[in-house]
Amino acid sequence: MHLSQEQLLAVRDGDAAAADLAHVAACSACAAEVARLEAVRGALAALPMERPTHDLWPAIRARIVAESSRRHLARAGWIAAAAAAVVTVVVGVRGGLEAWHEARTAHEMKALIGQSQRLERALRSLDPSGHVVSGRTAGTIVELQDHIASIDAELANKGGQGAASPELVNLWQERVRLLDALINVEATRVAYVGL
Amino acid sequence: MVSGHSFSVTVDELVIARAKRGDGEALEALYRTFETPVYTLARRLTRTRHDAEDVVQDTFLELVRSIGSFRGDGSLAGWVRKVAASKALQRLRKQGARFAEEPLPDEFADGSVDGRTATAPLATAAERVDLRTAVEDLSETARAVLWLHDVEGYSHEEIAAMVGKTASFSKSQLARAHARLRNVLAPAVREEPCT
Numbered sequence: 001m002h003l004s005q006e007q008l009l010a011v012r013d014g015d016a017a018a019a020d021l022a023h024v025a026a027c028s029a030c031a032a033e034v035a036r037l038e039a040v041r042g043a044l045a046a047l048p049m050e051r052p053t054h055d056l057w058p059a060i061r062a063r064i065v066a067e068s069s070r071r072h073l074a075r076a077g078w079i080a081a082a083a084a085a086v087v088t089v090v091v092g093v094r095g096g097l098e099a100w101h102e103a104r105t106a107h108e109m110k111a112l113i114g115q116s117q118r119l120e121r122a123l124r125s126l127d128p129s130g131h132v133v134s135g136r137t138a139g140t141i142v143e144l145q146d147h148i149a150s151i152d153a154e155l156a157n158k159g160g161q162g163a164a165s166p167e168l169v170n171l172w173q174e175r176v177r178l179l180d181a182l183i184n185v186e187a188t189r190v191a192y193v194g195l
Numbered sequence: 196m197v198s199g200h201s202f203s204v205t206v207d208e209l210v211i212a213r214a215k216r217g218d219g220e221a222l223e224a225l226y227r228t229f230e231t232p233v234y235t236l237a238r239r240l241t242r243t244r245h246d247a248e249d250v251v252q253d254t255f256l257e258l259v260r261s262i263g264s265f266r267g268d269g270s271l272a273g274w275v276r277k278v279a280a281s282k283a284l285q286r287l288r289k290q291g292a293r294f295a296e297e298p299l300p301d302e303f304a305d306g307s308v309d310g311r312t313a314t315a316p317l318a319t320a321a322e323r324v325d326l327r328t329a330v331e332d333l334s335e336t337a338r339a340v341l342w343l344h345d346v347e348g349y350s351h352e353e354i355a356a357m358v359g360k361t362a363s364f365s366k367s368q369l370a371r372a373h374a375r376l377r378n379v380l381a382p383a384v385r386e387e388p389c390t
């Protein structure tokens with residue numbers, strides 16, 4: 001009676017019982033089978049490596065960017081909500097001519113914040129993750145997102161100082177413009193992959 | 196024991212540190228380092244090229260998400276290989292693979308072989324092509340266990356944990372895989388039975 005495949009494999013792998021090792025030492029057929037199993041393992045390891053038919057990195061990079069963008073937009077949503085709350089409070093508690101001017105600036109800023117939030121929702125609804133983009137398009141997306149991130153950093157910094165100001169209005173205007181550009185790029189990309 | 200020849204690479208610590216900070220060039224360098232071994236592993240375990248490409252994408256996205264928690268107490272290559280194997284097995288499960296028991300070929304059904312046939316080690320290119328085809332023709336379960344154990348060097352206990360079965364299951368599947376390969380590949384020389 002020869003050893004089973006499982007016993008022979010255990011011999012090959014150095015996990016065999018003493019009785020099985022003794023059997024292989026005495027049985028040329030089983031010894032040959034162990035050698036064959038060893039050869040098959042070597043041949044498996046020697047099979048040629050395989051490569052994808054095309055470069056997958058641009059698609060992976062685009063998905064990394066999309067994930068990073070979603071995390072970033074979630075953070076930006078908190079900034080916008082906090083800024084809107086500040087504007088509301090300032091308009092509510094101050095009065096007089098000075099307050100009227102500030103209220104106009106605050107009103108303008110509030111409108112821009114609302115516009116920014118609508119654009120973010122529109123951007124999320126496109127959800128282009130998982131689709132392939134060209135390296136060039138991915139580069140444009142990354143540039144726009146980096147720019148938005150730097151605006152958000154400034155907003156987080158200046159927004160903590162309190163009331164609405166022309167400077168903050170400018171930052172929100174720039175943010176709306178960049179989001180709009182980002183949506184154009186993403187919408188084109190989604191339309192393209194949907195063809 | 197052959198221990199995953201395809202993942203035998205060392206990654207520069209500086210590249211890992213930069214990748215942890217989200218540096219795009221470092222992440223791409225990691226991708227270029229592991230693209231071929233990950234794709235090869237995925238190709239051996241999954242059904243199609245498309246499946247393998249998806250596994251590559253999922254693996255690298257996981258790498259990007261989790262590299263911050265990589266402490267360096269094992270090799271990065273070993274970690275990437277584990278993630279790739281896990282993603283490939285996940286994909287098989289999603290596609291309905293149940294990692295079920297596969298019966299032995301008839302002549303192996305009693306767990307032993309009398310009148311054993313001996314075969315020469317696989318040496319020629321044609322034999323290697325035959326081997327690759329024979330591996331592709333195995334069931335998903337047998338192919339996964341064969342590759343993970345014999346080429347990537349995972350123990351039966353590790354494979355059992357990955358597929359949610361026991362070490363005995365892994366051992367029996369490996370025996371079944373080799374039995375089937377033997378049937379397909381054996382240009383046999385019949386030998387005398389053991390006495």
